[in-house]
Amino acid sequence: MPTSTFSPAGRHRTTQGIACGAGAGALWGLVFLAPALVRDFTPLQLAIGRYLAYGIISAVLIAPRWRTLVASMERRDWYTLAWLSLAGNTLYYVLLSTAVQQAGIATTSLVIGFLPVAVTTIGSRDRDAIPLARLAPSLLLCAAGALCIGWQALGHPASSDAGGALFGFACAVGALVAWSAYAVGNARALHRLHRMSVYDWNLLTGIVTGIQAVTLIPVSLAAEPVRHAADAWLYLGGVSVAVAVGASILGNELWNRMSRLLPLTMVGQMILFETLFALLYGFLWEQRLPAPLEIAAFGLVAASVLTCIGAHRSHAPASTC
Incomplete structure (x- = not known):
């Protein structure tokens, strides 16, 4: 039976969902610091380290229930x-x-803030979803923020290498596309798999991701020979475990809970909590104040969240969770 997002029961679910989204964003924002902490390692090595740790920890936690889940x-x-x-x-x-390594933390985190446009547009096609026309103000505000992001990235690169900054911006856009597909697919899978807890789904995701990380080890060795000292590898291991526990285990579980509590047209908006915390961490790390365009960009995408919530409130009878 559909539950209105702003009925008494719906408001409780919405509050819970927003709280989970904020918690996931606070933990995921730390991910943007990891590449800056271990700059001597390649992005592929960072991914392998993080997801090997994610996979191993997930396997240990899920072991007691493995046979039941597989069945x-x-x-x-x-x-x-x-x-x-x-x-x-x-x-x-x-x-x-x-x-992050090519364009900087702030530019990368703000590009990811464009995620609501993609996810909300796709979510508006779901049955009983709020019509896209009602979400137009929210999407336009977010698009305006993206224009500020692009202008900042091209006009004020994080390094003196303009080509590297442009390549970094392109990688950030690619990450946005990949994660948009994930956000939509994961939300729909969680709604379909009612028998599966969000905790177990996250651990199973960790195991599969860990297997993928293992297959990437030969690729990494071929592209980048082992040249780091033992203490550097230990440092990478520590950062990888910290990111795996904080972002992948705890952050992903909060995101999965949020994905079951909120309609897809609101799920995308929650990624802006990651943008907020990533910006905060990035400015603290770089020991600087935000540039005017960065302030404008975040203000615009934050306003898009508020207008999205307002649109759902006015469309409460048709909203579902």
Whole structure:
């Protein structure tokens, strides 16, 4: 039975969903610091380290329930896990890490803030979803923010290498596309798999992602010979475990809970919490104040969230969770 997003029960679910989205954003924002902390390693090495740790930790946590979970899984579910793990984890993080190293934390985090446009547009096609026309003000505000992002990236690159900054911006856009596909696919999978808890779904995602990370090790060795000292590898391991626990285990579980509580047309808006915290962490790391265009961009995308919530409030009878 559909539940209005702003009925008494719907308001409670919405509040819970927004809280989970904020918590996931606070944890995911730390991901933008990792490439800056271990700049001597390639983005592929960073992805392998993070997702090997994610996979190993997930395997340990899920071991007691492994046989029961596998018995309940269908072939379609494994295919879904495989492409979601690739789009939302492995490919996304390689592109994200490259973007951070080439274009800077602030530019990369603001590009990811364009995610609501893609996810909301796709979500508006779901049954009983709010019409896209009602979301037009929200999407236009977010698009205006994206224009500020692009202007900042091209006009004020994070490094003296303009070509590198442009390449980093392109990688950030690629990460945006990959994660948009993940956000939509993951939300729909969670609504379909009522028998699966968000906790177990996250751990299964971790195992599949860990397997993908193992297959990338030969590629990494061929592209970049092992040349780091032992203490550098230990440092990478520590950062990888911290990111795996904070962002992949805890952050992903909060995001999955939010994805079940909110309609898809609101799910995309929640990524702006990651943008907010990533910007805060980035400015603290770079020890600078935000540039005017960065302030304008975030103000515009934040306003898009408020107008999206307002649109759902006025469309409450047709909104679903």
